[in-house]
Amino acid sequence: MAFTAKDVQNLRERTGAGMMDCKKALTASDGDFDKAVEFLREKGLAAAAKKAGRVAAEGMVYAGVCQECGVGAMVEVNSETDFVAKNEVFQKFVKDLATIVMKENPADLEALKACQYPEEGKTVAEVLTEKVATIGENIQIRRFVRFCEKTQNVAYMHMGGKIGVLVALEVSDNLKGNAVVNELGHDVCMQIAAMNPQYLNRDSVPAEVVEHEKEILMAQTINEGKPEAVAQKIVSGRINKFFEENCLVDQAFVKENKTSVSKYVDAKAKELGGTISIKNFVRFEKGEGLAKREDDFAAEVAAMAKK
Structure with missing residues (x-):
């Protein structure tokens, strides 16, 4: 027919x-x-x-670095409940996705879903559909990031996958693979997880963001009764505080708060006899920006049991 x-x-x-x-x-x-x-x-x-139409704002973030090639990857996969995020089948699926990202370097989510899933003979999209059916919740692959092997990459996960961080360090040849550099990278990851910087350095802050912040600071200063000429100088000083709070390399280092992150990294590089710089970083927090389901899941289960 x-x-x-x-x-x-x-x-x-x-x-x-x-x-x-x-x-x-x-x-x-x-x-x-x-x-x-x-x-x-x-x-x-x-x-x-x-x-697929149900809210998925729980789940987990997983970050890892390939021991053989040095490529780093981080993925976020969302589920409807935190209970599912603790499921070993779900966790393995998330880790497998990170491995696929490392090896296949997909361009976007659709390309990732089209990749072959290891040992299954199926695509990621097909396996995802099966996981939804067997686990019984909406599961969504939300985002991923990949750092190539040209940098020394360090991964960190906080609170079992609530927060994940991936840091790329540019190091001199004599320090590549150095364990102390990896330890430094771990410390930087913890800094990012705790302080949530929005930018790497001052140059990476968009000009419109800086101008908007200056406008706010100018209005605040004038409202304090300062003449405009004086306010200009005060704003120039206060904008530095904005950079110190929002730029990773300018933040006070959490382990030694009398020095900045960049100065701490430089000191460690000098101690090791080479050069180290933070090239890039990404921080994922599970469910950030997503609408959370507001219903009582336990009450929903109880209601289903009565039917």
Whole structure:
């Protein structure tokens, strides 16, 4: 029995499954709509797709560095509840994704989903669908980052994956692979996890952000009763405080707060007889910026039990 694009669309609307999955279901069912629905249900695809509309703001962040090649990767995968984030199957899935990012270097999320999943003979997207069906919650691969092997990369995870940090250090040849450098990188990661800097250094702060901050500081200073000429000088001093709070290299180092991060790194490099600079960093915090589900999950389970 033949089927049309409209049939595919109708099946998608009824089941919530993906367009290609609906097409496969109709093909396998010779165009029989009811059989196609059953096909999707048997595969768990319809149920998985319906879960995709539910809020997923829990989950975990995983960061790691490949011991063989030195590539660093960090991923965030979200689930509906923190309970699922503690599931070993879920955690392995997240770690496997980081390994795929390291090895395959996908350009974006769609490219990552198209990658082959290790030892499964399936794509990441197909395995993700299966995880949703078996675990029973909406699971979303939210974001990832990858640092190449040209830098000495250090990864750090805080509170079991609530926060992840990846730092790229540029080091002189005589310090590459140095354990003390890795320890320094770990300290910098902890700094980033705790202090959440928004920028690497002053040059990386967008000009419009600096100007906006100066406008706010100018208004505050004038409201304090200072003449405009005097206020200009005061703002020039106060903007430095903004940089010290928001730029990683200018922040007071948490382990020795009488020195800045950049001065601490420089001192450590001098002590080791080489050069070290922080080239880049990324900090992921689980669920940041996502709407949290406001319903009581325990009450939801209790309500389901009464049905």
